[in-house]
Amino acid sequence: MTVTEVLPVVRPSAEVQRVLEHRTSSLVLSPARERGIELRPVGLTSLPDREVVVRTEHGTWLFADHVRDPTARRRLGWRRGRIPVPDEPLAQLHALHDAGVRPDLVWLGHELPGTWKEGDSVPVPTPRALRESDERLARRLRLTTRILARGAALTVAAGAALPAAALLPVAALGAGLDPIVLGGVCHPATPVVSWTLLAQWDWE
Amino acid sequence: MSFPPNRLAGSGHRQQHPSPLGAFLRSATSHQRAGGPIPIDVLRYGIIGSAVVILTGVVALLLPPAPDLSSSGFFLLLGRQVSWIVEFAKHLAVPAIGCGLALLCLDLYLMRAPSGRYSRAFVVGQAVAGGALGALGAVFLALVALNMVLWVVIVTAILVVVVGTLAALLSGE
Numbered sequence: 511m512t513v514t515e516v517l518p519v520v521r522p523s524a525e526v527q528r529v530l531e532h533r534t535s536s537l538v539l540s541p542a543r544e545r546g547i548e549l550r551p552v553g554l555t556s557l558p559d560r561e562v563v564v565r566t567e568h569g570t571w572l573f574a575d576h577v578r579d580p581t582a583r584r585r586l587g588w589r590r591g592r593i594p595v596p597d598e599p600l601a602q603l604h605a606l607h608d609a610g611v612r613p614d615l616v617w618l619g620h621e622l623p624g625t626w627k628e629g630d631s632v633p634v635p636t637p638r639a640l641r642e643s644d645e646r647l648a649r650r651l652r653l654t655t656r657i658l659a660r661g662a663a664l665t666v667a668a669g670a671a672l673p674a675a676a677l678l679p680v681a682a683l684g685a686g687l688d689p690i691v692l693g694g695v696c697h698p699a700t701p702v703v704s705w706t707l708l709a710q711w712d713w714e
Numbered sequence: 715m716s717f718p719p720n721r722l723a724g725s726g727h728r729q730q731h732p733s734p735l736g737a738f739l740r741s742a743t744s745h746q747r748a749g750g751p752i753p754i755d756v757l758r759y760g761i762i763g764s765a766v767v768i769l770t771g772v773v774a775l776l777l778p779p780a781p782d783l784s785s786s787g788f789f790l791l792l793g794r795q796v797s798w799i800v801e802f803a804k805h806l807a808v809p810a811i812g813c814g815l816a817l818l819c820l821d822l823y824l825m826r827a828p829s830g831r832y833s834r835a836f837v838v839g840q841a842v843a844g845g846a847l848g849a850l851g852a853v854f855l856a857l858v859a860l861n862m863v864l865w866v867v868i869v870t871a872i873l874v875v876v877v878g879t880l881a882a883l884l885s886g887e
Contacts, residue, residue, distance in 0.1 A: 576737070576738040577737070591741065592741060592742065592743035593738070593741055594742075594743055594745035594748040595744070595745055596745045597746055600739075600744060600745075603735070603738070604739060607733070607735050607736055607739055612733045612735065613734060616734040616735050616737075616738040635750070636749070636751065636753075637745055637746045637747075637749070639746065640749060640750055641750070643834070644753050644755075644834070647756050647834060647838070648755040648756050651841060654845075655841075658848075
């Protein structure tokens with residue numbers, strides 16, 4: 511599946527297209543090419559002013575400006591509202607920025623689960639290393655609880671052992687819903703944007 | 715769909731501000747280091763731990779004072795140890811209930827908020843605390859059960875002796 515298949519593409523006049531091609535080339539494609547990174551324009555759309563949910567046969571996608579990205583995660587302490595990006599695409603985006611790539615807009619596209627409905631959060635899987643350590647931790651806790659429960663059951667014949675709750679399998683989170691980062695270049699006069707794919711990844 | 719004029723390209727306005735890509739990179743964080751919500755499979759051990767801590771605290775408050783227990787005559791064996799346990803649990807009860815409730819609230823937050831390895835250690839700590847107090851409760855219950863069994867044995871023995879004596883007396887006549 512390509513991004514153009516899920517973006518609502520518009521067909522503006524030839525003049526608008528020419529201006530946008532020129533601006534996209536000078537602001538995005540050329541600086542990236544000089545750094546050895548080949549970027550791919552993905553299409554023209556009207557300038558969106560709010561997040562867009564696109565339902566296609568390839569799945570449901572949510573496009574949002576990075577300042578309103580729904581995956582910006584709140585956490586304990588001072589690190590608030592950060593958008594998680596895997597290291598490799600993050601390094602590529604830094605390289606693009608260092609190369610002088612300056613799109614007018616940066617939007618993120620998130621593939622959504624089939625069951626997603628308006629108001630639901632956008633799932634971001636826990637990093638693989640942490641997921642694996644969570645699974646190990648759950649196994650150890652389960653084993654320890656079982657041993658303690660048996661010990662308590664032996665100690666207290668009346669059955670004062672801790673009730674062993676039914677064990678749920680660890681949620682399989684690495685669902686592989688792919689996010690994309692799009693750089694948009696706007697036309698100076700008409701509300702049309704030319705989008706370029708800056709980064710794309712699958713959650714591990 | 716409306717088009718905010720300050721978002722249109724070509725204006726000098728954009729030049730005075732950091733580029734959107736730079737702003738995005740400042741708000742981005744490494745996914746590998748961003749952490750994630752603690753899975754319920756792990757978190758429930760913390761929740762159970764806190765629940766055990768609260769339950770032990772409440773039971774300790776409901777129990778009669780330690781001297782009353784040891785002087786009640788019920789504990790034929792290890793009565794002093796039982797009164798130590800009860801006294802210790804009573805001293806621990808109020809802070810344990812407070813901490814347990816606070817930690818339960820924190821668990822509800824951790825269920826949704828992304829967090830790193832330290833919060834996992836915190837959940838394990840909760841489970842250990844619950845296990846420790848649960849073990850204390852189990853020892854207390856074991857001593858109660860032991861003494862109860864002793865009483866049952868004694869009462870049964872007395873009944874056997876009484877019934878045997880009566881039977882001997884009746885058969886002698």
